[in-house]
Amino acid sequence: MLRHLRPALVLLTGLTLVTGLAYPLAMTGIAGALFPAQAQGSLVRDQDGTLIGSALIGQTFASERYFHGRPSATVAPDPADPAKTVPAPYNAANSGGANLGPTNPALIERVKADLATLGAENPADPVPQDLVTTSGSGLDPDVSPEAALFQVPRVAKARGLSEESLRALVAGQVQEPSLGILGERRVNVLALNRALDLGPMPARQAR
Structure with missing residues (x-):
């Protein structure tokens, strides 16, 4: 059993380190070096x-x-009643159209x-x-x-x-x-x- 599991575990660990850690860090570093303004959110x-x-x-x-x-249809929680929403134009935390x-x-x-x-x-x-029309993102x-x-x-x-x-x-x-x-x-x-x-x-x- 262990003989069959070992290759799978090694492959899982290796891919996790490469694709889940090394690759994202490398891309983040390259983006920050080549496009610093865009990498920081423009x-x-x-x-x-x-x-x-x-x-x-x-x-x-x-x-x-x-x-x-253009108009924005994004909303945010109502401070008086969190179960409801109120208009909050260009709310980047809750992008979306009016539907x-x-x-x-x-x-x-x-x-x-x-x-x-x-x-x-x-x-x-x-x-x-x-x-007079909103965009799909509202942003x-x-x-x-x-x-x-x-x-x-x-x-x-x-x-x-x-x-x-x-x-x-x-x-x-x-x-x-x-x-x-x-x-x-x-x-x-x-x-x-x-x-x-x-x-x-x-x-x-x-x-």
Whole structure:
């Protein structure tokens, strides 16, 4: 019996050490050496070193002076009743979509309200789809170039800037599909808003 078990135990131990310990440690070390920023979560820091977010996770910008991301349907436990949940946009600990069907009254009312608000901000252009729809993860940090450009009139008015200068800023933040074919053209909202604050513009206000 032992003669038959020994090879299996040796193989199990060897594979556990190689694939469960050595390989993960080696890949972690290589990733940290070659791609240190990405390995640490693609963190974004302000000029003084203050952590302001991650390039991989969206965040809420409520001020009219900033570009807004797409809606997020993530939730968190209700502090008053842990058995219930409350909205918590871009909650990285609980990513996910709303799972509401296209005929759900709550979804229809929310989209209608968002369309009315956005339409009042910029009645000259149609509202881009990604400004009223959530992503599957609820953490999407990007919007389409069209969604960013749609918000230019509001941000320009709030900051007292020309729309032409903001359109140029948006154009400079557009990321092309990876390798030219993977994904779509996009704008990272945090990077765009950071560029707003770092440029020759009025001082930052609270988000």
